[in-house]
Amino acid sequence: MGKLKIKLLPDGTIEMETKGIKGKKCLDYAKVLEQLADAKTEKISKTDEYYQNSYLELDESQHLSDN
Amino acid sequence: MSLILKAFPLGFLINHDLSEEENVSRDLRFERENLCLIKIATNLRLEDVNYLMENLGIPYKYKNDNYFLNNGLCVHWESYQGHYSVFISANEKTLFEKTKRYVDLIKQGELLFKNFDIMLKRNTRDVNSKEIFYYCYKTNFRTRLDVLEALKKHQMENILSNTENEIRFKYNNKNYKFKRNNKKEMFYIELEQKISLVNIGSGKKSLIVKNLKTNYTNMDALLKTLTERGAFSVHSDKYNIYCEMSGMQFLFSRNNTRGQYFLSVDRVSDEELCTNILKELDEEYGLNIQDIVYKKIMERIKDKNMRIESEEVQDDNSIVLTIDLG
Incomplete structure (x- = not known):
């Protein structure tokens, strides 16, 4: 499965990057990190992995609704 | 230098005549005129003290660590855990005494420390000092009995007197001491008090x-x-x-x-x-x-x-x- 790369900066901020987690599911890990660190998400940047998989999911739902 | 006094001498403690009054209150005139010694904790080390005294143009060094300044101040240094405390008092033999004018220790102390700050380009007071700070005031109490009567009259607590020349008591949880060197002298009163130093640093006054x-x-x-x-x-x-x-x-x-x-x-x-x-x-x-x-x-x-x-x-x-x- 995927990996999380968590960077704890000396100014107290936290950065996280997901690896190998496709689509919207990667956003779930923002919540996981919030729970782990008692922190609040300030900003999310979507990577290629998010868009790539997002397109496929959209395609699938489109297909289902068509039927 | 500004001082916030957490305790202050009451008029009756300084002037015997005022002890007859029922309502004692703070008397700034008596405070200023009878103040005879201030102790200030500093962050100065021996080399700083030597430098300051050498460059202040001291006219007369009386004994080790005692200096008479030409503005009427007597400055005495005492080392405490590597840092020096300074005792500022009036030089009895100065022009001020002859002309019956009192030496304004607060004002002269301010000027002295302003000079120290300028010369060393930093604030020279020990602002974090937890040391008890004390002021001494002259009084016109002549006898031990007068002091004791006044203290009892005003219901002071824990009055203790083991010798003829020293009487201790408490007022509002603060320690006070009447003291004199010998029977011929008037008593002076010493107030132990914690103080906060504010508006400090290189003569800059700021709020x-x-x-x-x-x-x-x-x-x-x-x-x-x-x-x-x-x-x-x-x-x-x-x-x-x-x-x-x-x-x-x-x-x-x-x-x-x-x-x-x-x-x-x-x-x-x-x-x-x-x-x-x-x-x-x-x-x-x-x-x-x-x-x-x-x-x-x-x-x-x-x-x-x-x-x-x-x-x-x-x-x-x-x-x-x-x-x-x-």
């Missing part, structure tokens, strides 16, 4: 108040940061943290228990010093948060069925954790 919005939200981390930075008089409740550093008063406050703190710094005597303190607090707070978050993640990760694959501390002190999601 600047800074109001800032901070990113601080974690009360424990903030308290730890302040303690590590050497803050004292730290008080906290659910919404506020108060402390003092370098003579400045810091109040962190917020309207709820999870929000950001607003900071108000009062009595900013030195803006550059204040900025440096805030910068240091920022850095230390960030490191404390980093430490807290690291510990939380390491503790909680096991429950999430995850595994730390690698851990790395980078040059900028960032910690990078790579977590395998299994």
Whole structure:
């Protein structure tokens, strides 16, 4: 499965990057990190992995609704 | 130099005639005219004292660490744990005494310390001193009996007198002492009191108040940061943290228990010093948060069925954790 790369900066901020987690599911890990660190998400940047998989999911739902 | 007196001499303690009055009150004239000694804790070391005294144009060095200045002051230095305290008193043999004018010790003390600050380009007082500070005042009490009667009349507590020349008592939980060197002398009164020094630093008088919005939200981390930075008089409740550093008063406050703190710094005597303190607090707070978050993640990760694959501390002190999601 995927990996999380968590960077704890000396100014107290936290950065996280997901690896190998496709689509919207990667956003779930923002919540996981919030729970782990008692922190609040300030900003999310979507990577290629998010868009790539997002397109496929959209395609699938489109297909289902068509039927 | 400004002083906030937490205790002050009551008129009747200085002037015997006033002891007959029913309602005693603070008498500034008596305070000024009868003040005969002030002790000030400094951050000066021996080399500083020597430098200051040599460059102040001291006309006459009476004994070791005793100096008579031409403005009527007698300056005496005493070492305490590496730093010197200075005792400022009036030189009885000066022009001031001959002309029956009193030496204004507060004013002359201010000028003296202003000179010290300029000469050493820093604040020379020990603002963090927890040492008992004391003032001595002349009184017109001649006999031990007069003193004892006045103290009893005004219901002073814990009156103690083991010798003819010394009487101790308490008033409002503060210690006072009547003292004289021999029976021929009038008594003087010594007040032990804690004082706060304000408006200090290189002669700059300032009542600047800074109001800032901070990113601080974690009360424990903030308290730890302040303690590590050497803050004292730290008080906290659910919404506020108060402390003092370098003579400045810091109040962190917020309207709820999870929000950001607003900071108000009062009595900013030195803006550059204040900025440096805030910068240091920022850095230390960030490191404390980093430490807290690291510990939380390491503790909680096991429950999430995850595994730390690698851990790395980078040059900028960032910690990078790579977590395998299994």
